Amino acid sequence: MYxxxxxxxxxxxxxxxxxxxxxxxxxxxxxxxxTDDTIIGYCDFIDELMIDIDILxxxxxxxxxxxxxRGWKExxxxxxxxxxxxxxxxxxxxVLSVSLVFVLVWLLNASVLTTLSVIGFVITVSDYxxxxxCSNFVDPSLWTEREDxxxxxxxxxxATLTFLLMSMYNQWRQMxxxxxxxxxxxxxxxxxMLAYIGNTINNLLLLYLVTMSIxxxxxxxxxxxxxxxxxxxxxxxxxxxxxxxAAATTAKSKTH
Numbered sequence: 001m002y003x004x005x006x007x008x009x010x011x012x013x014x015x016x017x018x019x020x021x022x023x024x025x026x027x028x029x030x031x032x033x034x035t036d037d038t039i040i041g042y043c044d045f046i047d048e049l050m051i052d053i054d055i056l057x058x059x060x061x062x063x064x065x066x067x068x069x070r071g072w073k074e075x076x077x078x079x080x081x082x083x084x085x086x087x088x089x090x091x092x093x094x095v096l097s098v099s100l101v102f103v104l105v106w107l108l109n110a111s112v113l114t115t116l117s118v119i120g121f122v123i124t125v126s127d128y129x130x131x132x133x134c135s136n137f138v139d140p141s142l143w144t145e146r147e148d149x150x151x152x153x154x155x156x157x158x159a160t161l162t163f164l165l166m167s168m169y170n171q172w173r174q175m176x177x178x179x180x181x182x183x184x185x186x187x188x189x190x191x192x193m194l195a196y197i198g199n200t201i202n203n204l205l206l207l208y209l210v211t212m213s214i215x216x217x218x219x220x221x222x223x224x225x226x227x228x229x230x231x232x233x234x235x236x237x238x239x240x241x242x243x244x245x246a247a248a249t250t251a252k253s254k255t256h
Contacts, residue, residue, distance in 0.1 A: 054163075061159035069155065071131025074138050077147045080154050085219040094215055102208045 069076060082090045105115065176183045198206065220226040 057166075058159055058163050061162050062155050065155040065158050066152070071134060073147075073151045074134050074143075075130060076154055077150050080150055080218075083215070083218040084222040091216070091219060094219075095212070098208070098212055098215060102204065102211075106204060 081087075082094065085091050110118070172183075175186075217226065220229075
């Protein structure tokens with residue numbers, strides 16, 4: 001049995017950990033008059049507890065997505081099929097659709113405020129109209145088990161992405177608290193790079209490239225193209241590193 005002090009501390013902080021996301025306590029628990037073996041046992045116990053909390057958070061996120069997106073499930077399944085390029089024409093359709101939207105924005109030359117207002121208007125109307133249309137015009141008996149599995153998969157992927165973003169955010173906060181100089185350097189450098197890129201490349205073109213990369217990413221990943229690109233990039237970096245190392249070794253040997 002674990003000491004009541006540790007149990008009370010874990011019970012008292014468990015809800016706070018869940019609310020804060022992934023902000024974890026220290027790995028080690030220092031309690032007077034504990035042996036090394038006991039401390040190691042407590043560390044393993046806390047690691048297992050943290051893993052259980054991570055799983056609980058992910059399951060909670062999955063449940064929330066399944067509940068909140070229930071009115072959109074028919075659209076989500078069809079959209080998922082298109083995003084992973086189930087049909088040969090899906091990829092050209094995605095590229096053409098995104099391109100037409102950005103061409104329209106470019107032709108209208110609307111201000112930033114007008115563009116944001118239109119986007120907000122479309123999202124608001126869709127959030128109200130799409131669930132109503134799906135519930136009234138889509139026959140629930142046509143919903144199959146395969147589509148239900150696809151819907152569950154999409155919700156799990158969204159939950160995993162949300163969990164990853166939460167983890168990155170909490171790591172960023174932890175860096176700010178523990179390494180303020182490194183935090184300031186990374187943040188300022190990133191902001192300067194973004195300012196330079198935004199001043200060099202047309203903002204609409206930059207947004208188009210980012211949007212196109214995001215919408216094509218699921219299909220590239222599903223068909224293994226993304227993995228091949230990453231593998232080739234890693235091999236290229238290793239080749240360049242090997243050449244630089246060999247050149248440095250040769251130059252050093254000639255010097256001696």
